[in-house]
Amino acid sequence: MTGFIECRNVGKTYDSASGAVEALRGINLDCAPGEFVCLLGLSGCGKSTLLQIIAGLESASDGAVVIGGHELDGPSPLTSVVFQDHGLFPWMTVRKNVAFNMKAAGVKPAERAARADELLEMTGLTAFADRYPHELSGGMRQRVGIARALTTRPKALLMDEPFGALDAQTRGHLQEELLRIWESQRTTVLFVTHGIDEAVFLADRIVVFSPRPGRISAVVDVDLPRPRDPESAGFMALSRSLRHKLVPDLQGAPLG
Amino acid sequence: MAVSALEAASVPPIVARARQAARASRFAPKRLLGLLPLLALLVAWQLATWAEVYPPVLLPSPERVAMAFVVDYHDILFNALASVTRVIVGVSIAFCVAVPAGLMIGRYRTLDMLSDWTIQIFRSVPPISLIPMALLFFGIGDKPAIVLIFLAALWPLLINTIFGVRGIERTLIKVARAARASEWLIFRDIILPAAMPAVFTGLRLGIGGGWLTVVTAEMIAVKSGLGYMILNAQLTFRSELIVAGIVIIGAIGLLADQGIRALRTHVCRWQEGLTAAAE
Numbered sequence: 001m002t003g004f005i006e007c008r009n010v011g012k013t014y015d016s017a018s019g020a021v022e023a024l025r026g027i028n029l030d031c032a033p034g035e036f037v038c039l040l041g042l043s044g045c046g047k048s049t050l051l052q053i054i055a056g057l058e059s060a061s062d063g064a065v066v067i068g069g070h071e072l073d074g075p076s077p078l079t080s081v082v083f084q085d086h087g088l089f090p091w092m093t094v095r096k097n098v099a100f101n102m103k104a105a106g107v108k109p110a111e112r113a114a115r116a117d118e119l120l121e122m123t124g125l126t127a128f129a130d131r132y133p134h135e136l137s138g139g140m141r142q143r144v145g146i147a148r149a150l151t152t153r154p155k156a157l158l159m160d161e162p163f164g165a166l167d168a169q170t171r172g173h174l175q176e177e178l179l180r181i182w183e184s185q186r187t188t189v190l191f192v193t194h195g196i197d198e199a200v201f202l203a204d205r206i207v208v209f210s211p212r213p214g215r216i217s218a219v220v221d222v223d224l225p226r227p228r229d230p231e232s233a234g235f236m237a238l239s240r241s242l243r244h245k246l247v248p249d250l251q252g253a254p255l256g
Numbered sequence: 257m258a259v260s261a262l263e264a265a266s267v268p269p270i271v272a273r274a275r276q277a278a279r280a281s282r283f284a285p286k287r288l289l290g291l292l293p294l295l296a297l298l299v300a301w302q303l304a305t306w307a308e309v310y311p312p313v314l315l316p317s318p319e320r321v322a323m324a325f326v327v328d329y330h331d332i333l334f335n336a337l338a339s340v341t342r343v344i345v346g347v348s349i350a351f352c353v354a355v356p357a358g359l360m361i362g363r364y365r366t367l368d369m370l371s372d373w374t375i376q377i378f379r380s381v382p383p384i385s386l387i388p389m390a391l392l393f394f395g396i397g398d399k400p401a402i403v404l405i406f407l408a409a410l411w412p413l414l415i416n417t418i419f420g421v422r423g424i425e426r427t428l429i430k431v432a433r434a435a436r437a438s439e440w441l442i443f444r445d446i447i448l449p450a451a452m453p454a455v456f457t458g459l460r461l462g463i464g465g466g467w468l469t470v471v472t473a474e475m476i477a478v479k480s481g482l483g484y485m486i487l488n489a490q491l492t493f494r495s496e497l498i499v500a501g502i503v504i505i506g507a508i509g510l511l512a513d514q515g516i517r518a519l520r521t522h523v524c525r526w527q528e529g530l531t532a533a534a535e
Contacts, residue, residue, distance in 0.1 A: 087431040091449040091526040104437035132526045
């Protein structure tokens with residue numbers, strides 16, 4: 001294997017009151033440097049659990065995760081996480097939130113301030129730097145989350161349904177911005193989503209999960225040229241085929 | 257990345273409005289409504305003394321009490337200062353012990369298991385019931401009073417701090433862990449500020465409890481302070497000094513509470529517009 005992020009036979013079993021629950025089984029995944037990979041699946045298929053394991057926030061019960069050649073033992077300095085509910089500290093201004101990861105990494109205050117300003121500029125948040133998170137809209141909050149994740153120049157961004165709580169218009173806007181950032185920074189992106197169109201729009205490669213126990217049921221390379229047009233025939237054909245790959249899990253229920 | 261007009265426009269206007277309202281209401285005439293019951297009480301009191309419901313020896317008139325503030329201002333000031341100093345010392349020590357302990361207990365499950373029952377038992381003991389013991393151990397003087405105030409303030413501070421830590425959103429701790437923040441940074445930048453509103457609730461209750469305790473303790477364990485002054489006034493049949501003492505106790509209580517509230521608003525300004533405001 002030559003991937004930047006490698007999962008080797010990763011499994012996860014939780015102990016619950018009603019007995020052991022197997023959340024993940026036999027996950028083998030390999031992300032090349034600079035690759036944009038979407039983990040696609042319905043709720044409860046273990047895709048978020050896998051991301052948490054890769055982020056070092058949970059431990060695998062089986063197998064191992066290797067990032068940049070080192071076996072994972074807790075959060076890696078090479079990765080940054082963007083959380084679904086943005087995870088901003090309500091008592092910190094936007095500027096302080098953006099600087100937090102650098103503070104945690106021991107970056108000097110002067111350097112912190114300069115880098116934070118740079119990222120605020122890049123994400124269009126300069127005018128909101130001294131606001132508190134609750135004074136921002138959902139889309140702007142997630143921009144802060146992304147800016148914060150980028151400050152430490154991570155080799156990989158781990159994104160856990162980052163746009164799931166946003167309205168369609170804002171989501172589309174942020175997807176485009178994310179692609180622009182990804183293209184300019186050339187970071188690896190691991191992106192968890194349950195949106196088929198979102199995955200097709202963003203990913204180089206889509207890893208499809210199925211539940212009980214969570215496992216990889218298909219891996220699909222997306223060869224559509226960028227920027228992608230959701231109205232194009234190729235886009236719609238791929239969406240349709242992915243829908244069919246997910247449907248068996250739904251046992252015939254219609255997908256929105 | 258440019259913020260679209262759509263996004264910028266969706267900044268919740270309710271936040272801006274809540275801020276304006278909060279700023280305005282602090283000085284609005286509505287605030288003066290709080291004086292109404294006090295005025296009514298004063299009028300009732302005046303009427304009662306005119307009608308001589310009780311003999312003047314027992315129930316002094318408002319003017320006589322007002323005079324007591326003039327005649328005995330030195331006594332009142334000295335004793336009020338003694339009481340306030342004791343409360344400040346006792347509550348400060350309690351704060352320095354309870355907040356760090358509460359942050360630790362709230363964060364670490366094992367410490368919680370270890371301390372939970374003990375806290376629940378000891379917080380049920382009214383500090384006043386410990387006066388006899390405090391006297392035996394420390395004799396008459398400042399020491400027993402301060403120890404009792406410390407105990408009165410300790411439990412509300414401790415319990416509220418623990419409660420504050422428990423209320424932290426789990427994602428926020430995850431954010432810090434994912435960023436490889438040290439445990440010290442997690443305490444200082446996340447757990448402490450997140451618990452701050454609850455710490456202030458604890459402080460308000462602690463100061464309230466400490467103030468109640470100091471007056472009682474001074475009636476028994478010390479030879480100065482407002483509690484002592486009131487008891488002494490009773491022995492010398494100076495009912496106007498008793499009432500003056502009660503008035504000053506209440507006034508200081510109100511002042512302390514307002515002070516803490518103002519401090520809380522300042523320290524926790526990030527909460528402005530986050531919590532529900534009463535209609």
